[in-house]
Amino acid sequence: MAFSFPDEVLEHVFSFIQSDKDRNAVSMVCKSWYEIERWCRRKVFVGNCYAVSPRMVIRRFPEFRSIELKGKPHFADFNLVPDGWGGYVFPWIEEMAGAYPWLEEIRLKRMVVTDESLELIAKSFKNFKVLVLSSCEGFSTDGLAAIAASCKNLKELDLRDCEVDDLSAHWLSHFPETYTSLVSLNISCLGSDEVSFSALERLVGRCTNLKTLRLNRAVPLDKISNILRHAPQLVEFGTGTYTADVRPDVYSDLAGAFSSCKELKSLSGFWDVVPDYLPAIYPVCSKLTSLNLSYATIQSPDLIKLVSHCPNLQRLLVLDYIEDSGLEVLASSCKDLQELRVFPSDPFGAEPNVSLTEQGLVAVSLGCPKLQSVLYFCRRMSNEALVTIARNRPNFTRFRLCIIEPKTADYLTLEPLDVGFGAIVQYCKDLKRLSLSGLLTDRVFEYIGTYAKKLEMLSVAFAGDSDLGLHHVLSGCESLRKLEIRDCPFGDKALLANAAKLETMRSLWMSSCAVSFAACKLLGQKMPRLNVEVIDERGPPDSRPENCPVDKLYIYRSIAGPRCDMPPFVWTMDEDSGLRL
């Protein structure tokens, strides 16, 4: 005898389940749960916009309010994906505009967004509330003006790290005088002239719910005081350019303005920073949990002073000007630190310009018990240091180390860093993300395949000796979703032997490796649910011998079949390509 709850009860229970993974699991229990779940899913996440078509999403989830889409592969951030590769959002907006007048939230990452798309969003969704564009490009201030003018209920406009064509500084004025619902505004990516100060001040003044405001570089230091006084309720604030001639009246104005912000928890910006003006933020430092100084070109002593004022810091982004000495102070002052990112101030210099070594990372790992996420650029490393770090900080979930010179050996023993990274994966049992660098043999991949059972994303560059390395990873890492590889001697064998694994992952990127065109064709032929895309700007891959390695390879699972918007330098290996062999 079947026992079941009425649909309404199940729907009510499901409404407490927010995470996509859980929702997906729920939908697989049985057909009736699948049906109920699909009607009440409100947030849809599509990790690869080409894995599924807009129509398929709309058909399955008839009533979603929020969608998140990701486009280009991660390595696009580093110029490895040529312009025009794809990731266009317009087809999605077009389909949703017809089906979903009640859509409220759109979040996009690494997608091409045109003004046409923005205008269509503004026109189609009457209750539109949230637009987050992360590392997107293809639009101008005209598109932003359309959003500002039409979206009366807009709460969030976040343009983090986008490339925007500046055509007019006046797009902000398109927010009507009656518009007051803004809660979050991030325009830090806009160029010099893309903002009108008076419009900004008026907007900030009338939006009393504004909690997040990240300004762009064009906003001068002396304007900050006014803006802060209009918005003392701010929780997150990003300055513009933080430089001016040192004047006591400007300084005290600024310090006063910061003091009036009792809720401030996060600061960023600090372009062109002049150290004399830094103490103006001291009044808010004790409450700060997040500090982004990754554009602040100030030296270690000033950074140390600043960091010592922030005992509650949980997240710090900083340039390597902080040096080992600064990281030691961080380790002793900031016991709540969870995330640290140290960026290189001079990534292309041949010689180190700062005294930042593996010691800084060791100090922070020892001193900060809650540290779980690290991105660290440095110029030397040792197995000893990595083993120490792994033993002391087994709670790492994200560990990304970039030793600037490729194939750098352990500086103490001149050995590969296999053992060090091996310790990381062995001790850090919850590691979800790992980026490798330095001199590495197939051995490190054996460790990774053996121990990194929770690893979801792996980034590899200039490492390994043979296909065995790739085989260890593909056959051993059970939770692997994204694998990106560049300049490694990995070829056909491991890829073909683990073809089935690729269907359990979101995507695989391989560039400047040794995978032949013949292998790509074979893979495309044998695996219909994979899109095997060859990216090669030298010309058609079949104009060269089949055993020639392809320049770049991007493989991803898809139920939408090969895409139709490929540029001339991308070829998809589909089932038919086998016939042409």
Add this chain to the structure above:
Amino acid sequence: MCMELQLGLALPGSDTWSRPLLKLSLYEDINVNSKKRGFDHGYLEDEFSAASFKNYEKGLVGWPPVETWRRKKLRCQVHNHMTAAENGYCGGRASNSTYVKVKMEGVVIARKIDISIHQSFEKLTTTLMTMFDIFSHFPFIFGSVDENRRSFKLTYQDKEGDWLIAEDVPWR
């Protein structure tokens, strides 16, 4: 902003640099696909000993892995500290691209080179020489890389059409 540079390479022994044997024209292409650099840099073969070349001379794309927007923002700050803003190099409306197209007389295919990843004229010249395979075109050039490089003189033609020695101007 369109900056037109013409570089000339003069062989040793030529009395004036105004009669270059090899003329390289550099055009700052405003619409240059700064993201389409992948293959042009991959083209650079490491013909010389690895020890003499570091990443930035090999022209490794995307290494170290610092996001493009972060690089631009940091580079702009360094420039503002060092040179006047009216240079227009890194202001609001100036082209963000540091890519220049290099065309050599007699060679059909142009190459693109990112001048921002080169630290000096010597390194730029060496890279250009490798890119255009000068050593196979002129087998009578003997001696070390340094000797050969020094025998070439980089010249450029500015907006007014005057030929000037590139090295007279500071690298940045």
